[in-house]
Amino acid sequence: MLASISRRGILAIYAVIIIVPITVVLFGSFKSTQELFEGPFSLPQSLAPDNFAEVIGGQDLGSSFLNSVIVTGISVPVTLFIASLAGYAVARLRGFASWAIFGFLVLGMAIPAQANMVPLYVLFGRIGLLDNLTGLIVANVVSTLPIAVFILGGFMRTLPKELYEACSIDGTGPWRTYVSIALPLSAPSIAAAAIFLFVIHWNELLYPLLFIQSPGNRTLPLALLSFQGEFQTNYPLLFAGVILASLPVVVAYVFLQRYFVAGITAGASKG
Amino acid sequence: MSTHTGTAAKRKAPDSTTEAASKKRRSPTRVNPALYLFPLPAVAIIAFFLVMPTLQAFQYAVTDWNGFSAAFNYVGVDNFVRAFTKDSLFTNALTNNLKFVLLVVIAQTVFSLLLALLLVKNSRGNVVLRALFFFPTILSSVSVAFIWKFIYDPNFGLANSALGAIGLEGLQGSYLGNNSQALYWVAVTQVWFHAGQMMVVYIAGLQAIPRELYEAAEMDGANKWQQFKSITWPFVAPATSIVVAYTTVQSFKAFDLILGIAGNPPKGSLDILSTRIYSTFANSEFGYAAAQSIIFMGMIALVTWLQRRLLRLTPKGE
Structure with a gap:
């Protein structure tokens, strides 16, 4: 009692x-x-909605929102595509090759972004990826590829090998098998990984802070951070910004909650 | 790699049997060489954008390069010596960071296990509460930082208003404004942010414990605490090792939260390693920043290793 x-x-x-x-x-x-x-x-x-009008129009959070949509909208599917290709190969290859590829790709999870940000900044400067959205997309893909391979490869390895073998006896090529067997069967883990990546990419702050100079290229978290200094105690404006930045993720959470918990927990169990 | 969530564990078993079976049959099909093309994009990207820069960090770390000029000198281990012996900003950030990690790891592990124990049954009410407690995790760090900045605001904040409303003015404080307490208050925020996420990991672990064990223990007259000590705690050890390791990395990297709540650059009492490295970088000391980031990586590895030793949480069989 x-x-x-x-x-x-x-x-x-x-x-x-x-x-x-x-x-x-x-x-x-x-x-x-x-x-x-x-x-x-x-x-x-x-x-x-005075505060919202002020942050969207007056403070240009509208264009930051658009930048965030573009960056996330591209980096999530690109990461998923590249990771699923690798995960598929890892599941079908055998022995040392499979183990070595998986190990190499997944090892990146142990490297925190702050550890290589200086050389990455220099590299991005050389190849023209500073201060533009392409650079942010590349950084997002690079930083989350290991975890995406970990989630997708881990799942695709559990699909019965007989499925792949049956296809290859039928003469179906690896590409067709990937498109028509591996991808559809992995839908639950792709959905979970997609949600996980969406949350990470949408909320990413370090890379925009490092790479973006022009206010017009800011993503939402960076634009919000700049409010911190400008509107010390204008909390209603800060709050309107918070709502705007959180809205897409919250809406997705309400409708896709199951995948959120699965995806974010899969991300958490990285070793 | 440890995948100890309930579903992963369940998937593991049939996987190993099919693998064994296919080995036995010496499958007739050969590996199509085209399969080696599939991982190429991923391998190329990781090699070029992740492995190479990480190795370069070691190269930069022994120079005094400022990031712009073509000329620089090799300074050997000077940057590392400077960080530990001459740079009070760095040692301050290091101390803060270790304190922060210790606080958050202990508080978050205990609290998320407590929540998981309270919500382990799949009743409708519990499912709703789990969804609610998980919710903060999906917000951006900057959003969470702004919410808590307002809670902690000494003049108009929620914490002091709530305390005033229930007649506890004596407990009102200045929170982040108080340099000896600021780090603790950010630790509270960090736990609020991620305890729900770790709770989910624990629930998966708890639900995998066979019910019969508790029934048998109850028949033997074991009380709740004895049941927890000899059944629950050892059985959730894999979950605990995930929670502790993840929370450690997460709190080492609490970069966004600190910048959002304390501003950029944060004041000394809230400076941690990742924010320190960023400030050094922003100050155009590329070589020194690289050395700091190597120390940062080493610290994460060291603390993770120590925890494993201390807690003896090395999961069986992996």
């Missing part, structure tokens, strides 16, 4: 600690600074 009360107590308190701040941010994004400070928990007096 006592245990059940304290169980409920802990869960209720933690639920409040998550719900209340998020509600305050949501309501606060429609308030003026004064209104927020006077009653942070109260409903907003009006739903006029």
Whole structure:
């Protein structure tokens, strides 16, 4: 009895600690600074989207949003495609070759992005990838390819080898087998990896901070970070930015929650 | 590689049997050489953009290159000596980082296990609460930083308003403004951010424990604590090793959260290794920044290794 009360107590308190701040941010994004400070928990007096208009138009978060959409929209499928090709080969090759390729690709998970950022910056400077969206896409693909190969290759290895062998006896080439057998059967793990990559790429801050100079090429997290200095305590504006930056991920979470948990947990279990 | 989530473990078993079976039959088909083309793009990208720059970091680390001029000198291990003995900014960031990792690893592991134990049953209410507790993980670090900046705001913030509302003005503080406490408050934020994610890892581990073990223990008259100590804890060891290792790397890299909550560059009491490396880089000391990033990599490896030794969490068989 006592245990059940304290169980409920802990869960209720933690639920409040998550719900209340998020509600305050949501309501606060429609308030003026004064209104927020006077009653942070109260409903907003009006739903006029003044703060959103200011951040999207006035602070140009609209173009940052578009940049984020472009970068994420390209880097997620490109990463998935390249990783699934590698994962497929790893699943079909045997012995040392399979092991060596998988090991080489997955080893990159052990290298934190801050470890090679200086040489990467120099390299990007030489090949013209600084201060443009292409550079961000390349950086995203590089940094998440190991984990994507880990998730997809790990899954494709569990598909029964007989499937592939049957195809190759029928004379079906490796490419057709990849397209018509391996990809469709791996759909659940591709979906989980896609969600995982989407969250990482959408929220990525280090690479934009390193590579982007022009305000017009900022992605959302970088644009938000620049608010930090400019609007120290203009919380309603910061909140409107937070809502805008979080909206796509939150909408996806509501509809695809199962894949989120699977994908982000698969990402977490990297060794 | 340790894949200890429930589903991965379940998939493992049939996999090894089919592998054994196909080996026995000495499959008649040969590997099509075209298959070697498939991993080429990935291998080329990793070699050129990840392996090469990482090796170059070692090369840069022994120079005083500033990133622009063609001329530079080889300085041997001077950069490393400087970091540990002459650069109080770096040693401060190192100390902060180790403290931060220790705090977050302990708090996050304990708390996420507690949440998982409370929500392990698949009841409807539990599923809803899991989804809620997982939610902060999907937000961007900068968003989380802004939310908590407001919670901690000494004048208008949520924490102080809430304390005032329930008559506990005495407990009001200045949080991030208080240099001796700031790091602890960011650690709280980090746990709020990711405990739900680790909870999911633990739930998968807990659900794989056979029910019968608890029933047998109960018949033997073991109390809840004894059951936890001799069944639950040893059985979730693989999950614990994932949670501890992941949380360690995550809190070493809490770069975005620190910059979002403390600004760029952060003040001394909130400077950690990754933010320090970035500041050194932004200061055009490329050689020195590379040396710092090698120390950073080494620290992650060292701490991860120490944890494995201390906790004896090396999972069986892998």
